[in-house]
Amino acid sequence: MDTDEFFRSTPEAIVEWSHLRPGEWVCQLWELDVELMEELRFGPLPSRPDLDVALSLTRLLHEDFVSRGTHHDERMNDEEVALAVKAHRAVLDRLGMETPKLPFRHHSGFFDYWRKNDMSGSWQARRDCIEELLGPTREALDELREIEYEQRFKNGPRGTFKNLIFAAVGPKPKIVLRDAVNNDVEIVQNADNCLVYSDPLPAHGLTWRQLVRWWQADRTPSADERTAADALYRHLYRSLDSLPEQTVLHTYCARYAEPDGFELPALIPQVYLHYDPYTRKSGAHSGALYRQRMDFLLLTPDRSRIVIEVDGAHHYGTKNKPDTKGRSTYTASPELYSEMVAEDRRLRLAGYEIYRFGGWELTRPNGSQIISDFFTELLARHKKPTP
Structure with missing residues (x-):
């Protein structure tokens, strides 16, 4: 599942200009699919296995927090990040997996966290912080997927293809x-x-x-x-x-x-x-x-x-x-x-x-x-x- 599937295009008539840093402006052409995130909180999607969704949500949060800590080109605002974190926890709970213990729940919280922990002068330190928090979850999900694939293929056709x-x-x-x-x-x-x-x-x-x-x-x-x-x-x-x-x-x-x-x-x-x-x-x-x-x-x-x-x-x-x-x-x-x-x-x-x-x-x-x-x-x- 691609992370783009968590977003939907913003109708041209309601496109807003979002302020990033002094002197920098960007036209926001997408928005988080809030209805999809809410749906994930209360149950699995009919067309997407929870394992696929969990991997993509982990990747989405990782990418967005790293973007916030480096180039400030994140795709979600504070409210959207908080909603994505809740959906992430719900999907992991359904898979019986431990949820990452994030010491913040949105981008503003991450900003305060890195200032208090001496990461203000280092993009790499912020990247390492996010990897430390979300990396174990990604690795556990990858391992679960490998187990699923092996189980699925074990029951596949016997023999090898010849012609x-x-x-x-x-x-x-x-x-x-x-x-x-x-x-x-x-x-x-x-x-x-x-x-x-x-x-x-x-x-x-x-x-x-x-x-x-x-x-x-x-x-x-x-x-x-x-x-x-x-x-x-x-x-x-x-x-x-x-x-x-x-x-x-x-x-x-x-x-x-x-x-x-x-x-x-x-x-x-x-x-x-x-x-x-x-x-x-x-x-x-x-x-x-x-x-x-x-x-x-x-x-x-x-x-x-x-x-x-x-x-x-x-x-x-x-x-x-x-x-x-x-x-x-x-x-x-x-x-x-x-x-x-x-x-x-x-x-x-x-x-x-x-x-x-x-x-x-x-x-x-x-x-x-x-x-x-x-x-x-x-x-x-x-x-x-x-x-």
């Missing part, structure tokens, strides 16, 4: 295990129809920009980034056969055109989860795997692997003979449904997150809005951790 085989257009690829010792796979048929990403996976997940640059180097080295992105998107779109899946891809990829949109996680369609040479149709091999491909995969900044499935009627029903008007219907199949949820359980136990959409809901007039709202919440949950 992605995805977005096949036309005949599907046939894959063999070329080297069982190194677990190397090879596409022996229809390799040109699909994409294979085998570059190292960055710690922040796989962004759209990263995927476009890979495509650019492999397919269109002379094209600029936007042209390469357009060509990649068109290939991804052609790999999808159903309207609901196309709606998901189109709705999500519209975000790439927004500011910093290329830094969003890439939505990867038709990803091979595993390759099963024993077809389920033969019935001769009880070990045949139910799901070979994932509809969509996101590799997010917090190291999560998120699977999104769009279910048509064939996922949970068997197709009947067409009626007299040529229309097809399906009969619900407990067997198909059981196979589907069993595979979901296996993936979840392996550390994946799975979200399912019914194809029917995505063909409704508000289908795109359903998808857009879902991704807004999902990306907020899996954003890049704040340092």
Whole structure:
């Protein structure tokens, strides 16, 4: 969480000129969000964990007191500092942490404190004073965050990333295990129809920009980034056969055109989860795997692997003979449904997150809005951790 989020812009009509020192004036273009601070005193924010807020409030108070003790360019007045200190204490209390014992509660108090303690002639002494008071809290919060991250990632997907085989257009690829010792796979048929990403996976997940640059180097080295992105998107779109899946891809990829949109996680369609040479149709091999491909995969900044499935009627029903008007219907199949949820359980136990959409809901007039709202919440949950 950035410290700027604790402030809001001052409407131009009520901008005030604030006096700092004799002969110096500054136009105050922001003000502390008092309502937000009051909200923090009485409970956590719905969209921000208390740990993130506590770190940012600690940084805000540290920066503002240091500014007051050096260049006098602090952002808060005495009343606002006092309110921020109260909010800081409330958030730390909710986290079960000891609050820093500040011998002053606002900037004027800090001014009196440094004069009484022989710090009037030294900016460094004032900086050291604030670090001594707030530094231990910051370090304790940093340690708590590291513990939280380790706990979160410990339950993540097992194994290491090696490659992605995805977005096949036309005949599907046939894959063999070329080297069982190194677990190397090879596409022996229809390799040109699909994409294979085998570059190292960055710690922040796989962004759209990263995927476009890979495509650019492999397919269109002379094209600029936007042209390469357009060509990649068109290939991804052609790999999808159903309207609901196309709606998901189109709705999500519209975000790439927004500011910093290329830094969003890439939505990867038709990803091979595993390759099963024993077809389920033969019935001769009880070990045949139910799901070979994932509809969509996101590799997010917090190291999560998120699977999104769009279910048509064939996922949970068997197709009947067409009626007299040529229309097809399906009969619900407990067997198909059981196979589907069993595979979901296996993936979840392996550390994946799975979200399912019914194809029917995505063909409704508000289908795109359903998808857009879902991704807004999902990306907020899996954003890049704040340092």
